[in-house]
Amino acid sequence: MKKAATLALGILTSVGGFFDVGNLATAAQAGGVFRLQLLWPLLLGTLLVIFLVEMSGRFAAVTRQALPDAIRTHLGFATWLVPFLVLSLVHFLVLGAEIGGICFALHLVTGLPTPVWALPVAALVWLFLWRASFSAIENSTSLLGLLTLAFVVAAWQHRPPTGQILAGMLPTLPHHDPARYWFIAVSLLGAVISPYMFYFYSSGAVEDKWDDSYIGVNRGVSVIGMGFGSLISVGAIVVAAVVLAPRGIQVDDYHQAALMLTTAFPFWGFVLFAASMAIACLGAATEVALSMAYATAQTYGWNWGEDLDPREDARFCLMYTGAILGSALLILFGVDPLKLTLLTMAVNAAVLPFVAIPFLLLMNDRKLLKEHRNGWISNTVTLVVVVLSIVLAIVSIPLLIQGGS
Amino acid sequence: MWNLYSLGLRPLVRTALVVAAASSLACSSKPPKEKLLDTAQTASSWIATLRMTGEQWGANSVPTSFVETTVKAARSELEKEADDAGKSKAPPELRDPFRQIVTEAKDVAKRLSQTAGENDRPGVAREVGLLAALQERLKALQKQNGGESQ
Structure with missing residues (x-):
């Protein structure tokens, strides 16, 4: 009974926690410029992230160790150092993008400039992490995140052409602007396969004291939760394709994206957009800040745990405090939140090889995982991720220069 | 070495x-003409954004503060595009009418913000109509010069 409740809650929180600023920005851009043609990177990314998240949860349940901890212990500090530094950079940029998203949502509602909100938002995120327990953070923001289902409802209301949706699920070459097309495709993948997600998930499983008996729950949460979660991103692409593209609006600024829900929900659409953005970004900001603190503490062998008293893991708490403050400074000093988000999503795609390869090595360790180690299907999929991420790493740099400009 | x-x-x-x-x-x-056509696409998108913002304000779907901040963002972007066009080596038959349209769009945007601030609904509807006309002119200019308007 307890497992069923954990599964149900896990699925709900995965759905509610799936959508963040990266998904919003890339989906709005994809739909606004290429209508339904870029649904395929989202589906591909979802399939890959399901496998990665399932593996990281299975690893934590069997070994009771989070990924950075295990990589350091079993592959050595020197092997983990470069992926750790890369992961820290990504954490920092994603956190800045998420804090920027909350600030922009508050700007929409109040009319005050986005940078004005940077420090108050940083204080709010920090206070939330300082005061709340792990399950309270995970469950509250993710359940509130179900508000983002407004994009699915809006997409449904607009009755998009089914044939075009199905056609968009198959990879096709662009009819115009190829550099932009591939840049957005890379960013969509980067938004879905955020490296922080599977590192955070494994630490969360350790926090929740998962053991072998949670392997089924983990599989259900990864497949159903992530699968349904990606529907929200599909909804956002559809809404942008149906509302913005026919009017000739491409999303180069969040003000343009803010109009997405206004035709499906007259009067409430604008408020729903701002609330969805704020909640999705708040949930992701807390997860990313925690993930950065987890990775650092586990890398250096410090005490860690969101449920510990801050006096027992002072360096862990100091880490997320510094990360939140540093990332908020990006927004305070006027970095454009949308540009930061798009840059971050491309970087996400580029760094995947660094974070996926050590993970793949561990998942095949017979001593560690015994009968739960990767089978050929999981290995093939992870290998596809690694090859795909090497290709993405090579193409995302020039695409960033041309397509993202 | x-x-x-x-x-x-x-x-x-x-x-x-x-x-x-x-x-x-x-x-x-990229050749200057293509670069300017890309810039025109961005300008067209901002003009469309202003138009939709005005329409949604008229339908009580967005607050006045949103109109004001969107106009501010759009004007700043259109200003940059007018500057880029001024420095562009693209043919004058594309560059000059484009600058003219962008300058007019900036003025219309300013009036859109003012009329929304004064709760002048017929005034906002008039500016929305002007933005629609500018969007059409820009589309025609892009087509004449071999550009694609999405």
Whole structure:
């Protein structure tokens, strides 16, 4: 009974926690410029992230160790150092993008400039992490995140052409602007396969004291939760394709994206957009800040745990405090939140090889995982991720220069 | 003299760096006309944004503060595009009418913000109509010059 409740809650929180600023920005851009043609990177990314998240949860349940901890212990500090530094950079940029998203949502509602909100938002995120327990953070923001289902409802209301949706699920070459097309495709993948997600998930499983008996729950949460979660991103692409593209609006600024829900929900659409953005970004900001603190503490062998008293893991708490403050400074000093988000999503795609390869090595360790180690299907999929991420790493740099400009 | 080999990089990393650098160089050179047509696409998108913002304000779907901040963002972007057009080496038959349209759009945007601030609904509807006309003119200009309006 307890497992069923954990599964149900896990699925709900995965759905509610799936959508963040990266998904919003890339989906709005994809739909606004290429209508339904870029649904395929989202589906591909979802399939890959399901496998990665399932593996990281299975690893934590069997070994009771989070990924950075295990990589350091079993592959050595020197092997983990470069992926750790890369992961820290990504954490920092994603956190800045998420804090920027909350600030922009508050700007929409109040009319005050986005940078004005940077420090108050940083204080709010920090206070939330300082005061709340792990399950309270995970469950509250993710359940509130179900508000983002407004994009699915809006997409449904607009009755998009089914044939075009199905056609968009198959990879096709662009009819115009190829550099932009591939840049957005890379960013969509980067938004879905955020490296922080599977590192955070494994630490969360350790926090929740998962053991072998949670392997089924983990599989259900990864497949159903992530699968349904990606529907929200599909909804956002559809809404942008149906509302913005026919009017000739491409999303180069969040003000343009803010109009997405206004035709499906007259009067409430604008408020729903701002609330969805704020909640999705708040949930992701807390997860990313925690993930950065987890990775650092586990890398250096410090005490860690969101449920510990801050006096027992002072360096862990100091880490997320510094990360939140540093990332908020990006927004305070006027970095454009949308540009930061798009840059971050491309970087996400580029760094995947660094974070996926050590993970793949561990998942095949017979001593560690015994009968739960990767089978050929999981290995093939992870290998596809690694090859795909090497290709993405090579193409995302020039695409960033041309397509993202 | 040093080269990539002397840096001691592994073959895969070296290849990736060379491909990335070559693609970056190849991507960064576009003819002035094409560059200006890209700029026109962005301008067209901002004019469409202003138009939809005005329409949604008229339908009570967005607050006045949103109109004001969107106009501010749009004007700043249109200003940049007018500057880029001024420096562009694109043919004058594209460059000059484009600058004219962008300048007019900036003025209309300013009036849109003012009329929304004064709760003048017929005034907002009038500016929305002007934005629609500017959008059409820009679309026609893009087509004449071989550009694609999405």
